[in-house]
Amino acid sequence: MTGVSGGAGAPRLLQVAGLSAGYSGEDVVHDVSLHVDEGEAVTVIGSNGAGKSTLFRAIMSLVTPSSGTVTFDGNDVTTTATHRITRMGLAYVPAERHLFGDMSVAENLLLGSYPRRPDPERLAMVYDVFPRLAERRNQHARTMSGGEQQMLAVGRALMSKPKLLMLDEPTTGLSPLLATEAYRALAELKAGGLTIVVAEQQVPLALELAQRGYVLENGRFTLEGTTDELADDPEVQRAYLGVA
Amino acid sequence: MISALMDGVVLGLQYGLLGVGLTLIYGLAGVINLAHGQVAVMGAIVVSLAMEADVPAVPAILIGLAAAAVFMLLVDATLMRAVYRQEGESRILLGLLIMLGVGFVIDGVLEWRYPIQQLGLRIGGEPIPILGVPMSTGSLLATAVTVVIGLVLVVFFRSTALGRGVRSVIQDEQGAMLVGIDPARVRTFVFGLSGLLAALVAVTRAMTGPVGVSSTISFTILALIVAVVGGLGSVSGAFAAGVLLGVVDRLSSFYIGTYVTTIILLLCAAITIVARPAGLFGRSH
Incomplete structure (x- = not known):
């Protein structure tokens, strides 16, 4: 399924390989690999505590990975300081906004x-x-x-x-109406050519925006594919889309 | 009475500038710089030594300011490294203890090598009457310098990228990193700026009276009181608190006596902590 991406042959913007990271010596995210190509919108879905924020924080060097590498725009940024990653064109919007x-x-x-x-x-x-x-x-x-x-x-x-906009649960604390509104803005930005990665619990909105997605459970990717494939997956339907 | 008020404002603006240096370092690095007054006086002693070596006043002052700034840059680059690795309470305590130690070392060296060295800048000219009160040219020059530097600081913090960067790190360090600001570099800059401002206050104080090793501790205490009353991390708060405390200082010494002023100022700080823990301009969260 790794061959599925936004534009065929579009340059790879973000590559995460075998990343493990966590806090005080205990990994929260285990051996995670993902990639994002230029022009794509990619979502990471998972429940609260699955490790989405830790994954993003590790990409941004806000937590130090215990293993694995992060490559952005052709440069290894695994241990690059957060402010430098930002200046290279990876903008991160954390759930707490800061x-x-x-x-x-x-x-x-x-x-x-x-x-x-x-x-x-x-x-x-x-x-x-x-x-x-x-x-x-x-x-x-x-x-x-x-x-x-x-x-x-x-x-x-x-x-x-930024070349890549990475958002962690942009709908946190928003009403359903405002959440829809936020995704309308993201869709507008995507149409303007911006590459987007978004972690989300509001799965229907994320699946609508993105072309590809990864399902994160207990710190590991359990499923990846096009958002159409994910939306058809019985497990995803049961756990995230409220389909009985 | 009016003359005590005017003296209070003159003094208070300088107290404010003294507090700014302390409050910035606390806001950025979580370090309470208990050597602030010592660094200020060290700068003044450098100025007086330079002037004794026949360096003209203005270059001598610039040398003194630079010396204090460089000293603080060195503190940031060396001793503070251990502090920055700590978090929360242990960071505040370690920073406080290390800077207390630095203060003792400066005091010791000054008392050993320059026990009677003083900086006194005599500004010539007849007193000029302001609101009917004759003000010495030294007081007026000290006030003018302080006001100009205060305005420069306001413009700097409001309208320059670096100034906004400093404020952003004080408000939210992680947010600052996420917009591409390196908090460590901003911190280094602020240590240098704080040393420079401290020495500048010692120089303006020398325009109205001699400044020597005996002034170190009172400078540190004043800076601390101003920063607490103004709200740790708030520049405008430090200036407002400085003027308020300067007036309180002069009025209490006018009506009661010089011996009680420090006690009254400490009382002001204590009342602030009880009534408005975030300071006059700080916001309680």
């Missing part, structure tokens, strides 16, 4: 392009995708609703002009 709460929306977006000057075209594009952020540009991030904070977190990540 916004700068005492700064305005505009300042958060400015920091997104650090250390370069913000590109006005890019800023206009972010405000275009999320008009709500333009309305609230002078408001402190801390005082915004969960949905608006999520928009800001994605907007801030986009300001660095």
